[in-house]
């Protein structure tokens with residue numbers, strides 16, 4: 388027996404350094420405090436908060452109530468990126484963030500030399516769609532057909548991909564699950580918490596998705612004309628027709644095709660939608676031109692006050708049902 392005890396002691400002694408190394412190779416929230424997470428835009432922040440719960444500390448890069456597309460990234464915010472354990476961003480949405488994450492030494496998605504970078508564009512449940520969803524309009528030329536490539540080659544210009552994937556509520560769970568997996572890699576002892584939280588969020592969003600589908604099933608109208616072209620994913624999911632007075636990025640000048648598409652679609656609408664964070668003048672003018680009223684439809688790019696993702700999504704559904712005459 389003595390020989391066996393000696394052998395076991397030897398095995399334990401041999402394994403101990405490996406065990407310690409395993410513990411210190413990942414960020415254990417129980418020992419080292421919460422995971423530090425930076426989220427570039429609010430929908431990603433919401434997912435991180437819901438999935439991470441008390442085990443994560445989430446910082447949003449864009450102040451509440453601020454338009455995120457062209458939000459600047461100063462030195463203080465850039466430092467937050469460098470100091471984070473995880474950075475959630477959406478490539479193609481915020482040029483300043485894209486530049487920061489590609490030019491810094493946080494280029495590894497393995498976390499070897501900096502934060503783990505999670506590009507939501509790779510976890511939307513499907514490839515990105517182009518913003519050609521104007522189903523009421525004449526057929527687009529072949530070059531403007533929806534693209535299966537989320538990052539069209541510069542040599543083959545086409546419509547810019549629509550980044551607003553969160554407005555198709557069925558796509559958020561894919562991202563939530565990936566976030567749970569990333570958090571678990573860095574904080575293995577939180578595995579069950581992250582998985583349970585992701586499942587709870589998935590169930591909540593699935594319920595909302597069903598309410599959207601049923602609530603928008605039988606409507607007198609299906610035209611969604613908005614200040615900027617943010618509702619392509621929503622329109623595709625719930626069988627609506629949409630056009631934006633401005634393109635998928637409201638901070639760039641309006642294009643003639645976008646404005647023409649919005650004007651044509653608005654001819655069949657009784658409501659033109661404004662947004663909380665985009666200048667409403669274009670929508671107001673178009674509504675006056677076609678004899679429509681206006682209502683606020685929020686692309687949930689940011690929130691303020693007591694709102695959160697779900698509360699705004701629920702308000703959007705009520706707004707859409709009223710504007711479109713849904714039964």
Ligand SMILES: [Zn+2]
Nearest residue numbers: 617635686688
């Ligand atoms: Zn937008």
